[in-house]
Amino acid sequence: MAQNIYDNPDFFAGYSQLPRQVHGLDAAPEWPAIRALLPDVTGKRIADLGCGFGWASRWFREQGAASILGIDLSRNMIERARADTTDAAIEYRIADLDMLELPKASFDLVYSALTFHYVRDFVRLSRMIHTALTAGGNLVFTIEHPIFMAATHPHWIQDEDGRRTWPVNGYSLEGERRTDWFAKGVLKHHRTLATTLNRLISAGFTLRQIKEFAPTPEQIEAMPELAEEMERPMMLLVSAHKN
Amino acid sequence: MAQNIYDNPDFFAGYSQLPRQVHGLDAAPEWPAIRALLPDVTGKRIADLGCGFGWASRWFREQGAASILGIDLSRNMIERARADTTDAAIEYRIADLDMLELPKASFDLVYSALTFHYVRDFVRLSRMIHTALTAGGNLVFTIEHPIFMAATHPHWIQDEDGRRTWPVNGYSLEGERRTDWFAKGVLKHHRTLATTLNRLISAGFTLRQIKEFAPTPEQIEAMPELAEEMERPMMLLVSAHKN
Secondary structure, eight states, X not given: OOOOGGGSHHHHHHHTTSHHHHHOGGGSTTHHHHHTTOOOOTTOEEEEETOTTSHHHHHHHHTTOSEEEEEESOHHHHHHHHHTOOOTTEEEEEOOTTTOOOOTTOEEEEEEESOGGGOSOHHHHHHHHHHHEEXXXXXXXXXXXXXXXXXXXXXXXXXXXXXXXXXXXXXTOOEEEEEOSSSTTEEEEEOOHHHHHHHHHHHTOEEEEEEEOOOOHHHHHXXXXXXXXXXXXXXXXXXXXXX | OOOOGGGSHHHHHHHTTSHHHHHOGGGSTTHHHHXXXXXXXXXXXXXXXXXXXXXXXXXHHHTTOSEEEEEESOHHHHHHHHHXXXXXXXXXXXXXXXXXXXXTTOEEEEEEESOGGGOSOHHHHHHHXXXXXXXXXXXXXXXXXXXXXXSSSOSOEEOTTOOEEEEEXXXXXXXXXXXXXXXXXXXXXEOOHHHXXXXXXXXXXXXXXXXXXXXXXXXXXXXXXXGGGGTSOOEEEEEEEOO
């Protein structure tokens, strides 16, 4: 069972003020890179796992998706998501991805943004998603990058030249990581990049594309603080296909 | 064109003393993990790219491979490799992987150990290998892990708890890396993990398995200095398939 930190009042108050929660998808620097991984969604049945406030769910519908099922563990998130749409083609449901079961062959696309690193059992989840997809369906997701998550003390340091540097240790020691982010002891599950990809392959997926998010020169020009993202990847983006 | 550092006398003298060069494959801690990725080689035609002294080429033949073509840029390495076998089924050739062309559909397995990070143009190499493989053929290779290679100063540091920690910077800045290893200014080419995998996919490969080498508990018990390999991956192992 995943930790439900998003219903912690302090966490939720802080999290809700993130630019991407206030302004939506275009405030997320990785969104153009995610869009480039997404198939045409016209007429598609989509599951949005860890839908949060429903920004992506609503966007899929605007792009012509037939239906969206948004799933989130947080009652706070789902209530806000429900309040933000009257579209009957979008359904929101509270569920834990460590236990969720979706009906077989009932989705053309499973999408998930920055959620799977909260999931303890990625073997189970990968298999469940593969089963829930139709043949020809796609899984597109983002997670915190294992380089970003691995260390005991994940924060910027300086190298001997004063260059921004990210410390890595414990990379091959998979399991729980606790960090303080809007609240103390937020629980995440570290897996190596190889483990994440191999689980998908074992579940039956063909890997289509992997991205370790880095901003474009244009993004850095518009937002100079993004330059540090060139030093180490914060997010991993994966596109996988069910044959 | 790749730098031919292996024919630098200082480099060659030092390199030749590495346990894996003196004692062969079993002195390489990653060898059991590589073996687990290799298909049955009985009767197979194999190319060994960056064959060095020919340890793997000879092993393939001992396992029943039909023929092995060992390629290396270094005259020193190839001369030693030739001196170490009289088997007519093993051919050694001096060539630069940045320019090598192999005949179409003529190999069942392409193998390469710790060589592709010396190659400048991995797009060209991936396509050439894909073309040289038969349908159903496999590519199994190891490279230095991009986490290991990325930083300006790639060496152990300590975190605030005194824990062995590896610095990462410049991860998304691909290109040349110069390090001092038996000689000054050894030239390597840094690519992100995503780039390496995406190039293979674009060339037509299906990814089978990815490993970020970490020692087993038994290996650490037998050789305690290997424990530090749990902190950050030094090598990436990839198995890819041509359908």
